[in-house]
Amino acid sequence: MGRTVAGADGAPLHVEIDGRDPAPVTVVLSHGWTLDGRTWGPVTRALVAGRAPVRVLRPDHRGHGRSAAVDPATMTLEQLADDLAAVIAALAPDGPLVLAGHSMGGMTLMALAERHPQLFERVRGVGLVATASGGLAQATLGLPQRAAALARRGERALYGSSRWLAKPRLASPRALAPALSWLLLGERPSAQARRLTAEVIASCRPATVAGFRPTLDAHERDAALATFADIPTAVLVGTRDRLTPVAAARRIHAALPSAQLTVLPGAGHMLPVERVAEVAAPIARLARGAVDQAPARSDQPA
Template structure:
């Protein structure tokens, strides 16, 4: 195979992996743009992305798959926050929140199945319902039966929380004190335009599943070739995932590396579940607790309208919409996410303090 063909496969793999259903988008690319972006001021160049680690724990899912879990903070903390990452990412996508949310909090981070350091799932188990069951296994292994927990989910991680609510509503009465949903959706994912004109988006959507299945069948070849298009993949990632023109090149590169590390057949296996995602009914359960909803005004993958729809269906929700933000608020506007989580924690803590002293 020629270098040109390999490079094209690499670019396709990068596009296919960006975010929760970011598949098949045609993005105008120029090599000159790569150099310009990488030479910009980079205040986050010294951040130890991927280097923050906690106490490691292996949790077995209900099908026996090992899930990689890490715990930060004191075991006697009065509240635990569990972070669920998005499609094609890992627990390291919560880098800034992990760094900045410390003190009395206990934090649990885990890699979703087939992502990061968790085990590789059977293709038939690459579903949102299954990731909801995985979250339930993580909770049982890390949280005591009477200990309060706040659940935080980005993109597919938010969908996993919805699946947990649908299948285990009792957890939201007994353990869950609050929920944060970031750049996510409760349904209608098949209608995503990916920022394309509507006419073009309608042409792209039907092709995406077949294209991904084809790439998945040539996984070894595609994954080798993805690295050859790294510079162009950097531009695709920046275009599709971020909206802030001044986002750190190191942050973009970090996100692109996480996506590139996700095997193309894993991306292909999860895509149908994301496209068919519909957990609107689960909002009735989630609405029993305080909720923080964060949305990006220029999110191409789960547009802000989806966040507004979630917030409107919840009786006690705080909606934060960042106009100049894309699909990865935890990395693009980390202060907004961390600040929102601090407010949510302060909202739920008094209720549990009152219950303990009653």
């Protein structure tokens, strides 16, 4: 079921809602840059079919998916954090929460901890999936330094093209699929992983791609991870992740040693579609823990 919720500044945001309603715990899944809530679809289906009685919220970030196009000046992680707080206030105003974020979605959770720490009094678990706490301005995509610098210059030139920015979508999925497989997917991805990755990114607005790039480069939130210190936290990364490599996950773990770090051999950046079971399992475990911690309802026997 889809709903439209006002973001922190009133921007219309699309949110998919799955699972039980009401449920003893709400799981909120935050997607990555150039993606949308569809990339959390396989994990959502696994969670809803599992043993933990959960309700799942999958918002599309501003400028992404079925959420509204917005002024590029509002395309910041700080704004995404405020939007996520607004979505939670509208659709899950009370009760235990489990939050999981993939890539930019994980960075959004860190910004949420920085800007809305009081919200984490309700959070019973956090999943940080193929994400980073900083250092993205120096990312090389696994390329030699010179090649990475050339790629970044080409990227900046493209982002400065008014003709490119005016396009309603990036390209056809077929045109992008080969490059996306190299950049984002690991060894032997399924047909579903290849198809969903290409379809979602191909439909992204070029203005969204360009607009969010500066906030990713500026992202440095090791200190914000302290908010998660007393919350069960799972950190997942693939060994073939070019965007947020294993070193980025180890940096998170160094700042948050209480977290459980899982390194998935052969996996790329798109863990929610590549390694559905391995991603769903720790989130489900966090949700079951949240259910176990939830107080009994007053209308049921203690």
